[in-house]
Amino acid sequence: MDEARSGHAEGVPQERPAKRPRLADSVTAASAGSCEWAQVISAVQPAIVALKVTFVVSFEDEQAAVALGTGFVVDKERGLILTNRHITGVGPVRALAIFDRHEELEVEVVYRDPIHDFGFFKYDVTKLRFTETAEIALNCEDLCVGTEIRVVGNDAGEKLQILSGTIARVDRNVPEFNTVYNDENTFYAGAGAGTSGGSSGSPVLNKSGHAIALNAAGTDGAASAFFLPLDRVCYTLKSLREGLPVQRGTCQASFLFKAFDELMKVGLLESHEHRVRDKKKAATGMLLVDAVLCEQKKLRPGDILLSIEGQICIDFVYLESILDSKVGSSVEVIVCRGGEELTLDVEVLDLHSLIPRSYIELGLDVVHSLGYHAARKTHLPLDSGVYLARPGYVFESLGCDWGSLITTVNGKATPSPEAFVKAIEDIPDRQYFTVHWYDLRDFRHLP
Template sequence: TGFVVDKERGLILTNRHITGVGPVRATAIFDRHEELEVEVVYRDPIHDFGFFRYDPSRLRLTSAAEIVLDPAGLTVGSEIRVVGNDAGEKLQILSGTIARVDRNVPEFNSVYNDENTFYAGAGAGTSGGSSGSPVLIASGRAVALNAAGTDGAASSFFLPLHRVCYSLEKLRHGLPVPRGTCMAAFLFKAFDELIKVGLQRRHEEEVRAVFADATGMLIVDSVLCEQKVLRPGDILLRLESQVCINFVQLEERLDANVGSCLAVLVSRGGLEMELQVPIVDLHALIPRSYAELGLDVVHGLGYHAARRAHLPLDSGIYLARPGYIFESLNCDWGSLIISAAGKPTPNLDAFVKAIEDIPDRQYFPVLWYDLRDFRRDRQMKTGFAKMSRAWSPLRIWHCKKGAGDGPECWESMDMPLPSSLPRIPEPPGRAAMLTGGDKLVRSLQASLVTVRFRTDQRFVTEASDTGASEGVGLLVDAERGLILTDRHSAPQSLGDIEVTLAGSATVDGEVFFIHPLHNLAFIRVDPAALAVLHKGKVPLQSARIAKGAKASIRAGEDLHFVGFDNQGNTFSAEVKVAAVYLPSGKDEFPAWTVPRFRERNLEIVVLADTPEDARGGVLCDASGQVRAFFGQFDWQGARHGEETTEAFGIPANVFSPLIEALRKTPTIQPEVPSLDIEVAAVDVATLTRGAAGSLPRDWLQAVLRRCGQQGQVARAMRVSRVLATGASEAKLKAGDVLLSVAGKTIASALDIE
């Protein structure tokens, strides 16, 4: 919520956590549902308030009006109304009674927290959407600004308007809003509490002589590391020779003395001490520039994060939004990056210097702390991040205006791309090859690869919710670096692919082709990296794919599994084929609740004894000839909607035509003709009972003969779904049995293709 406080200048008051602290695009919806764009003109560096500005001349239907601010009207016992967008209802009116006006700031488990002000409290029961609402008294004046509430309780917290009025007056005159800080946060404590930490009774009497109704004083709660004069526990006795017991008086002196020193008298451990405390520009301690790279956003540490973690302001760079680069380290928001590429990063300029020459796709070391749990865990973390300049260039943003100079204006500057190419490590060659294992492992290790895919979570189209996956691939053309894998390992082309070949070298690749119907994809290794591997004599070998009758698999066959476990180790095991069937009916792969690939029209190979902990690999005969690719299939579980992954075999006769097509025309993606239907398997015995005499005898004999040769029950293909706007719309219907296509008898889903 926001409300107009100056109808002539178009100023809207709201919370700081609504205006945000970076570039903002915002729209205000007025009483008559008119929408106008608004701009940020001021946001307080500490207190939870800020101002938007709109163009009053553009209001057509809504009458110009403003709410008068009355800080002095905030008193205990006042009946109030909180008017605003509570719970997203656009206009709600909540009632309450001011219970107290001297509450210390509410503590929230976040980086930002208000300080050096009182808050008022009432049982108004405000919830989400009420942030920025005016707290009105009977006269219609606003006495406070709604700022927060307590989950599960009716307690609401209101910000007094003293600094709001001070800032508004400056804005009306087109002046900057000076804000000073002694880099210390104070709390209000009762006299009896302060006596326990050294306050003397005569100090209390001196205060009561000036403020007869006084109940306590201000004490330093925390200080920034840069504050070398004040200490936590110091009780504020006098400020510039004046008794100071409230935040309004304190902030008036701080704001009026930016850049100079204040004479402060404190009680420290029972002893009076006169101090000269420097007053710093508070606006200068709030980051007003940031860097954007690979969807990551970083800026200087800033006042609030430094205070919360009790770290110097030049400790490092704050990761405000993790993107493609730092998410690879599991480096989340709230992390403090202290070193990149072996260079310290105390501030934004140092960070830019450290990374500006790192080539795209080059790994570099990073040192960081996790500030979100810094009070408990202060262990430094290390890792390697991968540079990515494809998502966005290295862009530096600066805030040029604001407050007295008009609306904020954020300007960006793109840094030039580095001229150097990523360094490709020298491969270890045969030295890294597995020397143990059985004959099959040694013969296929040069063809088996591991695949790692990653994309930014905001650009997930077919990948898992995390945007990352790992799997197995098969090198089918060593000269061109062509790799067969599944859609679990290479779910979409928008992302980053890394391939580890022969267990000895990791290189970049690209998703070249994704099968539109089946769980298959082809990856192409970066040609420059492939040349280095060949030069380094890395033993790359194209897999031998079964052809002819061996390209299909029968139930009951004894085969060999060769692949990887979940730790990345290569192993082999003897396996038996339990079934080769088309999942149909209750066994079909279920549809996702979001648009995402689902396997269909594919006879999968199911093993009777799938090796435990097998991530993926191939099914081969005793000579090492690949009979099937053993890939990972993803689908959505029925109970809780969680993602389920399980490995099944894909016979060689499904993907071998694609391999041949890519070998003939390696730069052209193969065509995949389709009838745009889904089919299900139905037993011929059941079908003949329901359609007695209507099925051609020749077709029945052909299907029985074909299925018998495969060692399975005779089944027919029945249409289960017809894709709207597809090739078969208005031609085929659900329930149709496919007897033949182009004059060829249909006994399996593969026959259709």
Template sequence: NCVRSFDTEESDEYFATGFIVDKERGIILSNRHVVSPAPIVAQAIFKNYEEVELKPIYRDPIHDFGFFKFDPSKIKFMDLVQIPLCPEKAKVGIEIKVVGNDNGETLSILSGTLARLDRRAPMYGTGNYNDFNTFYLQAASGTSGGSSGSPVLDIEGNAVALNAGSTREASSSFYLPLNRVKRALKYIQEGKEVPRGTLQTEFEYKPYDELRHLGLKSTIEKEIREKFPEETGLLVVRIVLPKGPADGLLIPGDIVICANKNMIANFTQLFSIIDDSVGKDIELTICRGKEQIDVKLKIQDLHSITPNRFVEIGGSIINELSYQLAYSYSWSVGGPYIAESGYMFNCASVWCMSIITSVNNIPTPNLDEFINVMKTLSDGARVPIKYYHLSNVNNEYTSIICVDRHWHKFKIAVRDDTTGLWNYEEMPPPSSIHTYKPETAQIQTLDESLQPAGKIWPSLVIVNFCLPYNVNGLRNGQNTQVKTFGLFFI
């Protein structure tokens, strides 16, 4: 159960598959969209129906894999077995079995033949989680919901890939290669943080015929083909995010030839260098048109732009805009992002997937500034808010929010991957409750010909109400009532 909306995820419940990769430490591999960056409550049910609690200990910021941890001593009635990760055994033409919880079945075994090792990562839609900067494997195994996180096994029982998605238009299924998974597992087993670097740039794999149109010289093509005879293309820059490490240095269409003087022909080769160079400079040799250029770039820590905390205020959830979502809209990383609009922002018609630029006329370029501004506001204060929606970043809107510090607590949650839990810190209560001075209404006098309407006209009011919680099916709305008695009205 995903208990809070956060980043790319919405609160929901789901079932999926995972498999043991370290039986001594109790580590289970599954997909990122299963482990989830959001707060979750998860249980693993084994084949003999023993059940254990799971703690999410790692989810990759980009690629679709993550790890759960459980206590192996809790399993009393079966011997645990781990599945070895063997990415090198993935070859076109091998027979594979996808074993998992396909479509909610307790156990399903689907067969297929690996047809491709260089498919582009599947797209799940703008604003959703999407993998990129990696190849995917493809076979016609026809997996569906519940198979996420299933091992893709060869005839010897080795995991050669991780099932991740499928298409509804055909029986094709898509599998994540295990090269980066195996590397991450090694760091986790050693109790270390998994180093991940980024240039905030998407690369795509282009075949040689298209590269020639982009300016690749025949002499360079010949040299690369001789060094990598099995490769059929090179990496090309597709998207460079504004304000990122590569902004102004790389442009779409640049062909990557070398990294640190080493020839590069695929994603694994490039990102092995990037991930091992966090905080350092690397040199990329690129072809731009007919020119060959050396570009020096500083590798950013990918974890630094992957949110691990959120704010709860007025029933709303706010986190820093992640690299995942920024990439989806080709926008710059950072800024208070509304993951769940909740009571306070719903009442002001400020919807999910909006970025808050100011509150009470004070700029909020990041989550810390948003927190500082909200601390200064009293319960019931009505203040202006400026924001834009990610689907239309060029239009800024203004609305009025009524600050709620009464019905919902103002809290900050931070994820602790050593325990798999989220630690909450409650903010101090507001210094005061905002009050408003009563105003005298001016009533229009109606003509005698409109009587007796003029007699009941001063008694009519419009009541606007916002419910902090849905009660007995009631939602936010407004109503008109007709008669007053002194200071009260019905």
């Protein structure tokens, strides 16, 4: 089972000189050796920070607690730090960034991706006193099999650990987490880097000193580490630098990459394979619809994506670029369903609007709307009820635990937080009332 990691950077490193050698112009990805790796690490070290994040309020399956991990500066002029989504959190947070010279600065979340495991913090660049300003350039083009890498972060809670590895594959489907949240619609890269808690959010560096991926997860009991490619990260960073909203679109479906031989078993025709291979010689498979929201009435699990907007689509980068550019409109999709070609006009929704951004607190109970990830995981409509992120004095007395979906209160349906407020606002103080809910963790229905 794959599991996301986070840990505390408690170690205190030795004092290092403020000035460090910069990367030599002659260092290239092909020529760099162990000596050049030392230059790479020395040059990027001031840009790598330890993050201490307090989740102030329980939100979705994220309990109020302290999370610790790694981040790195990607824009030193604007003070932007890249890290994982499970480090930025999904609810209200307070966070500190501990820089190379042990300086602690408060940081605030400026972006959380609704799907992929990345987010951005921002710090006040004028408050940095001792640490040399530095940033790590992002390069999403150099992520390829055989690339020698270093993962520099706070592995196992030790400040600034350096792990080595070689990219073994770049077409792995997303790791499966035993949580409400799960990434989708992207490849992950894999390497035997042996990362563990605390290294979440670390840059995956090549010999040129560029970040080619973001460390995101690993496998317990094995050396396997999983890295998020930076295509959507670069897209988001560009929008943040330009002060523009980050458009993220969804067709309310998640896709997986499957090999041609596997797709033949669910209806792919040989003519479809030949058509793809004529256009893309190196193709080994295509995208398959894995799951859809209940609101998605056109696409079905098992549909094989043949084209989108008239172009053959066999990778997630092109798929997401199209969806992000079509928010609020629709796309023409051709799929193969049971050996038959179907042309569908699929609506593209704003993905940010499907993620909970506010909550209601009642006697320490915390409830919010049912979000995209919980709805997809349980295959329930988004308006099925409100999600109990933390049981307090009211709902805990009923035996209602976190992760429950409250469907009615006092005989009134609660499809949204607004409906929940209306259902409880007329109940007198100290008055009993009826509640119906589902325990989403094992999907029991309790009266």
